[in-house]
Amino acid sequence: xxxxxxxxxxxxxxxxSLRLSCAASGFPFSSYWMHWVRQAPGKxxxxxxxxxxxxxxxxxxxxxxxxxxxxxxxxxxxxxxxxNSLRAEDTAVYYCARWSHSxxxxxxxxxxxxxxxxxxx
Amino acid sequence: xxxxxxxxxxxxxxxxxxxTITCRxxxxxxxxxxxxQQKPGxxxxxxxxxxxxxxxGVPSRFSGSGSGTDFTLTISSLQPEDFATYYCQQSYSTVxxxxxxxxxxK
Numbered sequence: 001x002x003x004x005x006x007x008x009x010x011x012x013x014x015x016x017s018l019r020l021s022c023a024a025s026g027f028p029f030s031s032y033w034m035h036w037v038r039q040a041p042g043k044x045x046x047x048x049x050x051x052x053x054x055x056x057x058x059x060x061x062x063x064x065x066x067x068x069x070x071x072x073x074x075x076x077x078x079x080x081x082x083x084n085s086l087r088a089e090d091t092a093v094y095y096c097a098r099w100s101h102s103x104x105x106x107x108x109x110x111x112x113x114x115x116x117x118x119x120x121x
Numbered sequence: 122x123x124x125x126x127x128x129x130x131x132x133x134x135x136x137x138x139x140x141t142i143t144c145r146x147x148x149x150x151x152x153x154x155x156x157x158q159q160k161p162g163x164x165x166x167x168x169x170x171x172x173x174x175x176x177x178g179v180p181s182r183f184s185g186s187g188s189g190t191d192f193t194l195t196i197s198s199l200q201p202e203d204f205a206t207y208y209c210q211q212s213y214s215t216v217x218x219x220x221x222x223x224x225x226x227k
Contacts, residue, residue, distance in 0.1 A: 035216065045157075045165060045208055047216040059215055095164055106212045107155045107170035114164055 002026040002110045004096050009115030016086050016119070022079040022096030022112055030054070030074035033099035035108060036081050038092035038117075046092075049081065050099065064090075086119045093117075123147050123211055125219035133227040140196040142222045144209035149189045153213035156185055156194045159221075160205045168207075169194065199224070 008020040022034070036048040049060045049070040058070050069082040079096050093114040100109040124147040134140050144154065152172035157165035167176045169185035172192055182197045196203055204226055209219040 037216075037218075044221045045159075045210075045218040047218065050216070102174075103171070105153060105171035105174070107167060107176075108157075108165075108210070108216075109167050109170075109176065111164035111166075 002098065004098065004110055004112035006094065006096055006112045006115040009094065009117045011118045011120065012086055013121050014087060014119055017082070017084045018086065018117060020081040020083065020094055020096075020115055020117070022081075024077045024079065024096075024098075027098070027110075029072075029077040034070075034072065034079045035097045035099055036070060036079075037095045037097055037108070037111075038090075039095070039114075040089075040092040043092075048094070051079070083117070086117075088119050091117060091119045123150060123214050123217050125209055125211055125217050127207075127209060127219040127222050129222060130220065131223040131225065133225055134199050135227045136199055136201055138199045140199050140203075140224060142194045142207055142209075142224075144187075144192040144194070144219050146190045146192075146211055146213075150211045150213035152188045153211055154185070154187070154192050155210045155212065156183075157208045157210065158203075158205045159208065165208065196224075 003025045005023045035050040051058050051070045055072045067085045071080045095114045096112045097108040098110040126145045128143045154172045156169040159165045173185045184195045206221045206223045
């Protein structure tokens with residue numbers, strides 16, 4: 001069974017840092033690209049970042065570029081999101097999701113339950 | 122960047138109703154379009170990918186159509202468990218989600 005379990009969320013002051021983790025199991029983690037998606041309270045889904053299967057290529061939303069860093073440890077089957085210089089507008093539930101493909105089409109087929117990050121003084 | 126819009130933003134419907142949600146991309150995305158269902162406090166659930174391919178385990182009352190810039194999600198006969206928010210998402214160029222359509226009980 002595919003499982004994605006996020007951790008590391010919590011309350012942090014503006015300007016602070018947090019590192020989120022996403023522990024993967026039930027599939028060959030090192031073969032899949034992975035994404036982070038966030039959702040502010042009562043709002044819609046917003047893509048944050050993605051990383052390719054070996055970690056050599058990353059991409060970020062403009063809103064987090066230069067502040068967030070996505071990485072992975074394939075030996076530990078774990079995805080990370082290092083978040084620095086946090087702002088109030090970064091307050092959200094953060095989801096990790098698996099990027100699958102079939103017949104040339106790509107989609108986010110499995111999601112974790114999410115971890116809440118609250119940026120407030 | 123590719124922008125996604127959805128209409129309506131919300132709708133009220135009854136069990137058994139046929140429901141259609143529209144999604145539009147700001148430029149052609151071929152068929153690189155997915156649909157998700159999300160219930161409060163839960164992660165999104167993939168319903169459809171490649172615009173019209175039903176994800177394994179998703180009931181056949183859900184269907185998707187369209188290509189290029191205009192897409193639709195149809196629920197042929199709304200069931201009680203279908204009351205939720207629905208999002209479209211393009212994967213032609215990175216990832217962008219639509220703003221969502223909330224389906225609630227009339």
